[in-house]
Amino acid sequence: MNSLYTYLFIAILLFTLGIVAVFLRRSLIGMLIGIELMLNAANINFMAFNRYLAPDPLIGQIYTVFIMGIAAAEAAIALSIIIAVFHKFHSIDVEQARELRG
Secondary structure, eight states: OOOHHHHHHHHHHHHHHHHHHHHHOOBHHHHHHHHHHHHHHHHHHHHHHHHHTOSSHHHHHHHHHHHHHHHHHHHHHHHHHHHHHHHHHSSOBHHHHGGGOO
């Protein structure tokens, strides 16, 4: 049987992979995937605490659905920004996107 610590360990692993992807990847899509991994780690935490500690099981599920909605909106906005950067520079490298300042 899985315990709370198993779910928390998986969430920590996913969150760490997300942080590594955001800081080490130079591609905007790789960074977007890292952010999605971090949001999924938060979802796992909410559902794990919901299962083992919450008196009302509906609360954790509401938070998880809310985070999934935020992740979908973030992905749509980020992909539109990535497409705009690609149209301007013909690349999705982060270093070339720094020229968009000002």
